[in-house]
Amino acid sequence: MRDTQRVDKVLSNLGIGTRKEIKRLVKEGAVKVDGVVVTDSGMHINPKDSLIEVSGELLKYREFIYLMLNKPQGVVSATYDSTLRTVIDILPDEYKSFGLFPVGRLDIDTEGLLVLTNNGQLAHELLSPKKHVPKRYYAIVEGIVDERDREAFREGVVLDDGYKTLPAELFIIKSSGFSEIETVIYEGKFHQIKRMFKAVGKKVKYLKRIEMGKLKLDEALRPGECRELTNEEVLLLKAVETVN
Numbered sequence: 392m393r394d395t396q397r398v399d400k401v402l403s404n405l406g407i408g409t410r411k412e413i414k415r416l417v418k419e420g421a422v423k424v425d426g427v428v429v430t431d432s433g434m435h436i437n438p439k440d441s442l443i444e445v446s447g448e449l450l451k452y453r454e455f456i457y458l459m460l461n462k463p464q465g466v467v468s469a470t471y472d473s474t475l476r477t478v479i480d481i482l483p484d485e486y487k488s489f490g491l492f493p494v495g496r497l498d499i500d501t502e503g504l505l506v507l508t509n510n511g512q513l514a515h516e517l518l519s520p521k522k523h524v525p526k527r528y529y530a531i532v533e534g535i536v537d538e539r540d541r542e543a544f545r546e547g548v549v550l551d552d553g554y555k556t557l558p559a560e561l562f563i564i565k566s567s568g569f570s571e572i573e574t575v576i577y578e579g580k581f582h583q584i585k586r587m588f589k590a591v592g593k594k595v596k597y598l599k600r601i602e603m604g605k606l607k608l609d610e611a612l613r614p615g616e617c618r619e620l621t622n623e624e625v626l627l628l629k630a631v632e633t634v635n
Contacts, residue, residue: 395435398422401443404509405450406488421446455510456489457625458482459606462505463614468496478505481615494518495579495603503528503600504608506628507617516631517604523557523577524631527602528584534593536563536570544574548587554580556587569596604631 399413402422407413414432416422422429423444424436436443438452460478462468469477470492478493486507494506494514508514517524544561557577565571570593576583585595601608605627612618620628 394437394439396438397432398424398429398434398436399432401436401438401452402445402450404438404454404489405443405452406456406485407445407450408488416445455513456486456491456508457510457620457628458486458491458507458617459609459612459620459624460493460505460507460617461608461612461614462497462502464500464502466615467499468493468505475499478507482507482617486617497600498582498585498598501598501600502614503598504603504606505600506603506606506620513628517628518579520578522631524604525575525577525602526579526600526604527573527575529571529573529599529601530584530588530595531597532570532572532588532593533568533596534570535566535568536561536572536593537566540588540591540593543591544587548590550580550583550586550590556580556583559587573601575602604628 398417399410402408402413403410417429417432420428424441426442443450443452462478465476466481467475467477470479471477479487479491482491490509491507492509492514494508494517497503497505516522541561541563544559547556547558549555559577560575562573563570564573574584580586584598588595606624609618
């Protein structure tokens with residue numbers, strides 16, 4: 392029984408619908424496993440070895456879904472919000488039945504790489520404070536960013552609540568009235584990068600996450616667009632599981 396799952400859970404993982412909708416499909420005789428009509432949505436099957444059909448369509452079983460989203464500004468990193476649009480709201484309809492959730496969060500006015508999945512264990516690994524998964528951001532900062540700021544980030548910055556951040560890397564692309572930088576942080580405190588720059592007397596005007604772990608944002612994705620991760624990209628994400 393170790394590798395078996397309920398039919399309704401398998402079909403839910405495949406994005407067929409809610410448990411209630413799947414129960415109706417089973418009642419209508421629309422679900423077959425290995426050519427046999429399923430009469431009980433709670434029946435256990437091995438999804439990896441079984442031929443599953445719904446309304447005559449043969450399904451390919453996928454336990455987990457992994458999406459890369461280029462999150463636009465004005466959208467919150469949540470599965471539900473009573474007033475604001477969420478990252479789930481802007482996904483193509485084909486992905487809305489999979490029970491996806493964002494791995495971590497980006498502020499409402501921050502753009503860039505956001506992973507969505509239904510793999511809770513992997514999400515836990517990526518977000519675990521013990522893992523110190525690196526996250527790289529591109530930012531436009533009001534004020535001249537210089538070597539003193541780089542050193543402050545390297546030492547760790549004391550935020551407005553007295554918390555001292557872990558050491559971070561700061562790369563200066565352009566230093567002027569509006570500086571362009573990239574920074575790598577190893578934790579995810581609330582508004583962390585904005586607060587770090589505030590602590591050194593500067594203001595972030597634009598922020599975009601471009602990497603998480605070894606996974607890089609696909610620059611071909613326009614804000615609001617998403618795609619499934621390749622097998623190689625999924626392996627890059629899973630590599631954090633072996634990092635202490």
